[in-house]
Amino acid sequence: MTDPTQGIRLTDPTLQALAVRDLTKIYGGQPAADSINLDIPRGALYGIVGPNGAGKTTMLSMATGLVRPTRGTAWVAGANVWEDPLRAKRAMGLLADGLPIFDRLTGRELLSYVGALRGLDETVVQERSMELLDALGLADAGAKRIVDYSAGMTKKILLAQALLHNPEVLILDEPLEAVDPVSGRLIQEILRNFTAAGGTVVLSSHVMELVEGLCDHVAIINQGRVVVAGHVNDIRRGRSLTDVFVDVVGGAALGEGSLSWLGGRDEPGEDKRR
Incomplete structure (x- = not known):
């Protein structure tokens, strides 16, 4: 089956790691x-x-059950999300940007709480928590409250909680x-090892070099639609992914004379409107 509007080949969604x-x-029409x-x-x-506002986060939020379409x-791992x-939700591990965090807990407490919600044995939770904290460079911060973490540390503890139950599909924004x-x-090494062992990783990013160096498949979303999807090599065809991206979504350029005042130094009292 092929989507006639987007030219993307589709198969049985229940056989995919993630399918939509x-x-x-629709917001405000x-x-x-x-x-x-x-x-x-x-x-x-x-x-x-995709560019800012393209619909990446909205699509992933719906696909994971955070936002009702x-x-x-x-479908995630063959299960209809709704x-x-x-x-x-048992099949997925999720790191979603902008969700509330139990930041009054320590890193270890958060992992213990998530492990209990996932129904994991307490001993398993403790062992996996120690391994994850150590691997992610958070061993010394495990007893520290998350509210006192840096932005990067917070991102890493949220990745740890997404990995804790060894999901089939890891979805990362x-x-x-x-x-x-x-x-x-x-983290890239962890993700490669995860897929090598049979898991699936779905990640959104603005960094083309990251996607090109890490991912084997890519989808480009623009204006709320998938415009290109497939194996990275098939999409690149010898070019950089950045060049393909710019061609697909359209590049922007400064107009002649735009921002020409930047870097100049006006003399005191000079009319800056001239």
């Missing part, structure tokens, strides 16, 4: 996501990219934002 059909969200169809295969390290359906939400380069490299 006709996913649409305007679509933030517009009839999105997408298949993300099991075992993929899948990047979702105006219309359309989503008809069988418990099964879908801007996972490396505010993370230092050393930690960023470690």
Whole structure:
């Protein structure tokens, strides 16, 4: 089956790690996501990219059950997100940008709480928490309240809670934002190992170099629609992903004389409007 509006080949959504059909969200009469169809295969390290306001976060929020769509359906690991939400949520690990955090807990307390919600054995939670905190460079911050974490540390503890129950599908919204380069490299290694062991990673990012170097599949979203999707090499065709992205979504350029005053130094009393 092929989506005639987007030229993307679609298969049985219940066989995919994550699939959406006709996913649409309308705010104030305007679509933030517009009839999105997408298949993300099991075992993929899948990047979702697009300009600011393109609909990436809206699409992922609907696909994970955080926002109810105006219309359309989503599946995670074969489970319909809105008809069988418990099964879908058991299968996913989620790092969503902007959600409330229990930041009065320490890092270890948050992982213990999440582990209990997931129904994990307490001993398993303790062992996995120690490993995750150590791997992510948070071992010394485990007893510290999250409200006192830096932005990068907060991002890492949220990744730890998403990984704790070893989900089938890991869904990450801007996972490396505010993370230092050393930690960023470690996180990329964790994600590669996760998919090599059979898991699936879906991540959104604004950083083309990250997606190009890390992901094997990519979808470009623009104006609420998927305009390109497939294997990274098939989409690049020998070019950089950044060049493809600019061609697809359209580049911007400064008009002649625009911001020409920047860098200049006006003399005292000079009319700056001239």
